[in-house]
Amino acid sequence: MSQQGEDVVRAVYRLAPLGGDDVASFTARALALARESTLEVPVGVASASIEGGLLGRVIGVEPDADGAATARIDYPAAVLDGSLPQLLNVLHGNVSLLPGVRLVDATLPESVLEAFAGPRFGIGGIRDRLDAHDRPLVAVALKPVGLQTSELAELAAAFARAGVDVIKDDHGVTDQAPSRFSDRVGAVAKAVAEANAATGGRTAYYVNVTGPVDTMGERVEQAAEVGCGGVLVAPGLVGLDTMRALADAEPALPVMAHPSRGDVGPGRDSGVSPEVWYGLLYRLAGADAVVYVNAGGRFAWSIDTCQGLNRRLRAPLGRLRASFPVPAGGVSASDAPSWFERYGTDTLLLIGGSLLAQDDVEGAARRLVEQAHAAGSTPAPS
C-alpha cells in the first residue's frame, strides 16, 4: 500500500552498473524505468492527475555491494486492467529492452490477485487425484522425439507398472510424424490405464498439448476424453496467458508447466529472476505444477535459486492454491533421496534421461518409486 492507501504493485529491479555509476545516475535510471513502464511520455505531457495517479513511483534506490543498485518501484494498480499481459507489460515490458535491468521481485496486492484464479488443483488437488499423500511424488518423461507412438506407449506402460505418479511427454515430443498428437494421446492413455487396472495404481499421463495456440483447447478436450490425468504446457513457447486461458477453461485437468524459453538465467544482468518468473507468474497463470531446472543438473542454477522458487510456489498468495515444485533437468535417479530430504514432501521430482539410460528402465523406475514412498513426510526447509 502506498501512503495514499491505494493499491500498488511493488516491483524490485536490479540495475547493473553501466559505467560511471553513482546514486544520482542509478536514481535517474529508476525514474526513467518507472515512466517507461507506465505513462511512456516525456515529463510535462500528461496532466497532473495522470502523473499523480498512474506514474510508477520510485520508492527507493540503494547501491549494492557488487556495484549494482536495487530500485524499488510502486505501480498504481489503476494502470493495470485485470489481465496478465498488461501486468507483464508493467512489470517487465519495454524495460526488458533497456540495458542492465533485471526484475528480481514483485509483490501483488489482493485487488490484483483477485483477478486470477491461479491453479485449479494445486498441490492438494494433484495429491487427491493421485491418492498420494504424506510423501514426495515422482514423475518421468516419455522421450526422445522420434520414437513411434507404440514405443512411447510401451515405455509408459512400464513406468505405470513401476508405480510412478506422473508420466509426462517430453516437451519436445509434440506432433511430429513418428507420433502425432492425435494418435499418441489415446494410445498412451490406454496403455497407462491398462497398467493401472492390472496393478491397482493411479499413475497419471500428462500429455503435451503445446502446439499452435488455436489447437490447444481441442487438444485438452481430447486429453480429457481419453482419460489423461493432466496436460503439459510450455508457456514460454505459447505465452503465459495462453496457459492461463487453458487453466481457466473446461475441461478441468491439472496443468504442468515446462520452463522452456525464459530469459531467467541466474546471474544475468537482464531478464527476470526464476523466483518471479516461475515461482510467481507461472503460479498466477494457473500452473498446478512447475517444472524447473534443478541445481546439480545441466543448467548451473544454485540451490538458493531453487529453494527460493520452491518457497514462492508454496507460500500463501491471496486465495491462490500452492503449486507443486518440479525440479528436473539432469537430475540423477540415484540422488532422489537427497532431493526429497532437501526440498521436503511437497515436491514432485522429475527424472528424465538418467532413468532411460538404465538397462532395466522399469526396475529403475520402481526403485525411484520406492525411494519416494520411503521418504515419507519431510517438512519443507524454511
Place this chain on the structure above:
Amino acid sequence: MSQQGEDVVRAVYRLAPLGGDDVASFTARALALARESTLEVPVGVASASIEGGLLGRVIGVEPDADGAATARIDYPAAVLDGSLPQLLNVLHGNVSLLPGVRLVDATLPESVLEAFAGPRFGIGGIRDRLDAHDRPLVAVALKPVGLQTSELAELAAAFARAGVDVIKDDHGVTDQAPSRFSDRVGAVAKAVAEANAATGGRTAYYVNVTGPVDTMGERVEQAAEVGCGGVLVAPGLVGLDTMRALADAEPALPVMAHPSRGDVGPGRDSGVSPEVWYGLLYRLAGADAVVYVNAGGRFAWSIDTCQGLNRRLRAPLGRLRASFPVPAGGVSASDAPSWFERYGTDTLLLIGGSLLAQDDVEGAARRLVEQAHAAGSTPAPS
C-alpha cells in the same frame, strides 16, 4: 541443406566465455546445446536411427576475437512439426536457460517456411490500403494511459486532420477504466473516419487488441466492424503464436507488432538477437509492420542492429511478404528527415511522445507528414 540433401534449419549461436575456455570446451558446449534442443537424452539412450535423423548437428565452432565463439548447428526439419512453438523450442527453448548462449542467426528452408503464411498485407498491402506509395510513412501514438476515451478520440481527430498515415494506440493503453477497449475502438474509429471524410484522407487507426488471449479474436472482430484500419499486438506479452493465429484468422486486418518484453538487448550474452527475434520471427508470425526501438532514442540500440533488422524484414523469405520496419522509441519528430534518408522509403516512422510534447500537436503532426511527403522515394541502403 545438409550433406544428405535433407532440409535443415541452420542456427548460429554466440557462446560467451565462461572461464577457462578453449576450442574443446566451446565444442563440448555446442554438442550439448545441439542435444538439448532436440533429443534431450544422454548419449546411448536413443537408437542409431534417431540419433542420425533428429539430433542437431554441430557444423562448426569458431573462436571469435572477443573471447567468445560462434557455433553453427543444423537442425533436421523432421524435429519440427510445422508449428511456431516447436520452431521456437528447437531454436531457443531449453538452451535459453543455459549460461552464455545467444541465438544470433537462423535460416529456414523452404519446407519450413511453407508452413507459415507470414504477413497477410505486408509493405505493399499496407501501402495500398493507405494509398501511400513512393514515400516513407508516418505513425503516431495515442497516449498516455489515463486519458478518457473522448480525449483520445480528440487527439486522434487532430492527427487524422494532419494526415498521418497510421494512428496507433500506445501499447500500454489497453482496457483500463478511463478508456475501455469496447468504448475506445468505436469512438476513435469514428473520430478518424469523420476527419478523413472532411479532408479526403486515408488515415488508419490501429487499435491495441492486446489483452487476455481468449478475448483477442473478439477484439479484432470489433475493430473490423467499426472500420479500424489495423490492429496493434504485443506478441512478447501474449505469445508469438497468438499473433500468428490472429494474423491467419478472419477478419483480415493489418497487424502492427509491438516489441514490449523481449530478451533481445544487443550486447547481451543470452537471449536472441533483435534481427532474429523481430526481423525473422515476428515476420514469420504474420506481423505486417514491426515496431522496434530505434537507435538514438531511449534504448541504446546501434544503427547496425536497426539496419540489420530492417534488412531482414524486407529481404526475400520464401513466398512471405515483406514487413514494414517501424523505428520508434524516443525518436524526435525533428529528426524524421534524417531517418527517412538513412532507412529508405519502405519505412514507417513512429513518433510518439516527442510529438505530444509540442504546444501545437496537430501542427507538429502536419510538419511530420510534410516531411514524409517531401522525402519521396529514397532507395534503401544495401
